[in-house]
Amino acid sequence: MTAWRRPIAFVVVAGALSLPWAARVASAATEASVPAGVGLDLAGIDSSVAPGTDFFAYANGTWLKTTPIPPDRATYGVAAVVAERTGQRTRELIEQAAHAPAGSDTRKIGDYYTSFMDEAGIEAKGLAPLQPELDRIQAIRDRRALARLLGSTLRADVDVLNATNLYTDNLFGLWIAQDLDEPSRYVPFILQGGLDMPDRAYYLDPSPRMAEIRAKCQAHLARTLALAHVPDAEARAARIFELEHKIAEAHGTREDTADVQKGNNHWTRKQFDIAAPGLDWQEYFAAAGLGRQQDFVVWQPGAVTGLSALVASQPLDTWKDYLVFHAIEHRAALLPKAFGDEAFAFHGTELSGTPTRRERWKRAVDATSIALGEAVGRLYVERYFPPAAKARVEGMVRNILAAFGRRIDKLGWMAPATRVQARAKLAALKVGVGYPDRWLDYSGLQVVAGDAFGNSERAEMFELHRNLDKLGRTVDRSEWVMTPQTVNAVNLPAMNAMNFPAAILQPPYFDPDRPLAMDYGAIGATIGHEISHSFDDQGAQFDATGRLRNWWTPDDLAHFQASGAKLVQQYDAYKPFPDLAVNGKLTLSENIADVAGLAAAYDAYTLSLGGKPAPVVEGLTGDQQFFLSFAQSWRAKFREPALRAQVLEDGHAPDEYRADTVRNLDVWYDAFAVTPSQALYLAPGDRVHVW
Numbered sequence: 185m186t187a188w189r190r191p192i193a194f195v196v197v198a199g200a201l202s203l204p205w206a207a208r209v210a211s212a213a214t215e216a217s218v219p220a221g222v223g224l225d226l227a228g229i230d231s232s233v234a235p236g237t238d239f240f241a242y243a244n245g246t247w248l249k250t251t252p253i254p255p256d257r258a259t260y261g262v263a264a265v266v267a268e269r270t271g272q273r274t275r276e277l278i279e280q281a282a283h284a285p286a287g288s289d290t291r292k293i294g295d296y297y298t299s300f301m302d303e304a305g306i307e308a309k310g311l312a313p314l315q316p317e318l319d320r321i322q323a324i325r326d327r328r329a330l331a332r333l334l335g336s337t338l339r340a341d342v343d344v345l346n347a348t349n350l351y352t353d354n355l356f357g358l359w360i361a362q363d364l365d366e367p368s369r370y371v372p373f374i375l376q377g378g379l380d381m382p383d384r385a386y387y388l389d390p391s392p393r394m395a396e397i398r399a400k401c402q403a404h405l406a407r408t409l410a411l412a413h414v415p416d417a418e419a420r421a422a423r424i425f426e427l428e429h430k431i432a433e434a435h436g437t438r439e440d441t442a443d444v445q446k447g448n449n450h451w452t453r454k455q456f457d458i459a460a461p462g463l464d465w466q467e468y469f470a471a472a473g474l475g476r477q478q479d480f481v482v483w484q485p486g487a488v489t490g491l492s493a494l495v496a497s498q499p500l501d502t503w504k505d506y507l508v509f510h511a512i513e514h515r516a517a518l519l520p521k522a523f524g525d526e527a528f529a530f531h532g533t534e535l536s537g538t539p540t541r542r543e544r545w546k547r548a549v550d551a552t553s554i555a556l557g558e559a560v561g562r563l564y565v566e567r568y569f570p571p572a573a574k575a576r577v578e579g580m581v582r583n584i585l586a587a588f589g590r591r592i593d594k595l596g597w598m599a600p601a602t603r604v605q606a607r608a609k610l611a612a613l614k615v616g617v618g619y620p621d622r623w624l625d626y627s628g629l630q631v632v633a634g635d636a637f638g639n640s641e642r643a644e645m646f647e648l649h650r651n652l653d654k655l656g657r658t659v660d661r662s663e664w665v666m667t668p669q670t671v672n673a674v675n676l677p678a679m680n681a682m683n684f685p686a687a688i689l690q691p692p693y694f695d696p697d698r699p700l701a702m703d704y705g706a707i708g709a710t711i712g713h714e715i716s717h718s719f720d721d722q723g724a725q726f727d728a729t730g731r732l733r734n735w736w737t738p739d740d741l742a743h744f745q746a747s748g749a750k751l752v753q754q755y756d757a758y759k760p761f762p763d764l765a766v767n768g769k770l771t772l773s774e775n776i777a778d779v780a781g782l783a784a785a786y787d788a789y790t791l792s793l794g795g796k797p798a799p800v801v802e803g804l805t806g807d808q809q810f811f812l813s814f815a816q817s818w819r820a821k822f823r824e825p826a827l828r829a830q831v832l833e834d835g836h837a838p839d840e841y842r843a844d845t846v847r848n849l850d851v852w853y854d855a856f857a858v859t860p861s862q863a864l865y866l867a868p869g870d871r872v873h874v875w
């Protein structure tokens with residue numbers, strides 16, 4: 185369930201490919217700080233810190249002291265370094281693609297990129313590419329026409345369970361995936377959307393900081409309209425903001441949205457008219473390409489009811505102004521520079537503290553890499569992910585699965601019947617390494633040289649139709665949800681599958697030329713993390729076929745929750761700021777996965793030694809290499825707003841505390857001679873062993 189870490193790119197799905205804040209993805213040219221030959225960054229260690237006092241600072245302290253956060257980033261660390269290296273490599277591949285034969289997928293990559301890079305051409309066109317959409321909005325005379333226009337904005341741009349992208353700037357978002365009650369078929373999921381800011385809390389939280397952000401948001405709306413020469417921009421912005429505030433009030437909370445049981449609401453088409461009157465659903469779904477669909481899943485029913493009522497109750501002119509603003513903002517990155525700069529000033533600088541907008545080529549690489557994701561991925565894999573690397577990772581996966589199986593067998597608390605089902609689920613698990621078995625076909629996507637704006641629109645529509653086409657077909661469990669060039673990993677609960685993209689399979693996460701202890705400590709722990717999600721409180725809700733069916737007994741759950749309680753306390757005690765602690769409950773599932781993943785990776789590493797002693801490297805034992813590699817794989821620095829945002833919103837604890845997972849493993853105490861007087865020491869009874 186959910187990605188292994190907060191995405192380096194905050195917006196990674198095709199539907200949102202042109203949003204200005206998608207600009208936070210990968211970037212340029214800092215090379216990895218891990219020198220070749222050793223496999224660990226020994227120079228980055230701060231030996232003045234005792235490992236038992238602060239393991240993260242011990243493993244990374246010198247690097248932390250000597251490395252500034254680049255001005256175009258909100259956070260910086262190994263994930264960013266790897267993303268930058270990948271971005272640089274992807275850029276070379278994309279630039280070479282411009283010379284491929286016309287009509288090929290490779291040439292489309294080149295043309296998409298070159299069009300995005302044509303800043304002068306984009307300036308010269310001004311707002312002309314947007315004019316047809318603005319005309320359609322101005323032509324709205326009644327609520328039926330409003331419903332049609334809103335329906336035409338629906339995109340396949342959200343994902344509840346896999347990549348967990350919950351944000352869409354359109355009024356609603358669409359996710360087409362397995363029916364959780366009947367996993368052999370696809371069903372459309374409808375999610376709430378329509379806000380300019382990331383979450384309802386930005387509109388409703390009473391803190392002074394949020395009040396300040398709201399004032400700045402309204403000013404941003406006004407400036408955007410003024411840039412487009414919309415008259416009375418200030419007054420319109422005030423009304424749009426008021427409407428967004430009402431939308432936020434109707435939105436479900438993040439906690440409820442994360443609760444699968446609360447989200448899995450099957451609605452017939454007729455139920456929309458009865459339970460959510462206001463919006464003309466007939467017109468809406470017809471315009472969205474779902475006119476004949478009879479059944480849906482409504483993830484936040486309160487929001488669908490509330491937003492539909494607002495479509496009827498709020499003035500038509502306010503909705504038209506709202507649509508004008510969102511039409512501009514949605515493609516700000518593809519309009520003249522002033523629009524993208526304005527969107528960045530608010531979303532990048534104000535909301536996440538990033539001073540500088542990233543260079544155009546980096547944004548162009550990201551946009552291309554999303555629009556033609558698997559076509560770019562194919563080039564990437566051919567160049568950078570040889571079969572030998574894939575084979576080594578697959579060997580690690582086999583060992584980690586075996587280690588996990590042994591842990592399941594040894595679990596004292598799990599009922600025998602539950603254990604049988606856990607074993608069945610483990611056996612059916614489909615672990616994808618590097619890239620999908622079959623590549624997506626982009627022959628249906630038209631890319632026109634010199635038309636960046638149109639290309640972006642067509643890429644969104646291609647992705648929408650690719651998803652709509654799934655309805656009525658057999659579910660394809662081999663489909664990937666991340667591209668090979670994504671630096672992340674993901675568990676797909678309804679598919680009982682996981683993806684480990686090629687781009688995360690590089691140093692310092694993975695390096696076929698270094699001792700296995702280091703690979704198990706880094707990528708091995710990530711693989712273990714993802715596998716454990718299939719068997720945790722979230723995974724317990726999905727059986728081996730992906731059906732939403734709890735296969736645990738109440739006793740199993742009670743024991744699991746009791747183990748969790750200790751881990752909640754452990755994380756609640758971490759305070760990145762005097763006034764803000766990590767939320768142990770919000771991050772519990774991820775923290776359990778970190779503990780379980782590290783433990784399974786350690787077992788698998790031991791298994792891989794086959795009884796022989798581990799090679800010593802630079803005086804470090806195999807166990808020391810394993811744990812150091814783990815802590816260095818969490819190396820990261822944050823700007824304050826970004827760290828605060830992560831603590832408040834994200835299901836993952838900040839990277840520093842994820843490195844401290846080690847304190848739950850007995851072997852770590854031996855490896856670094858940790859004593860009871862040291863800060864990270866936990867009495868044996870306080871160490872959490874869930875699995």
Ligand SMILES: [Zn+2]
Pocket residue numbers: 185186187188189713714717774777
């Ligand atoms: Zn996770």
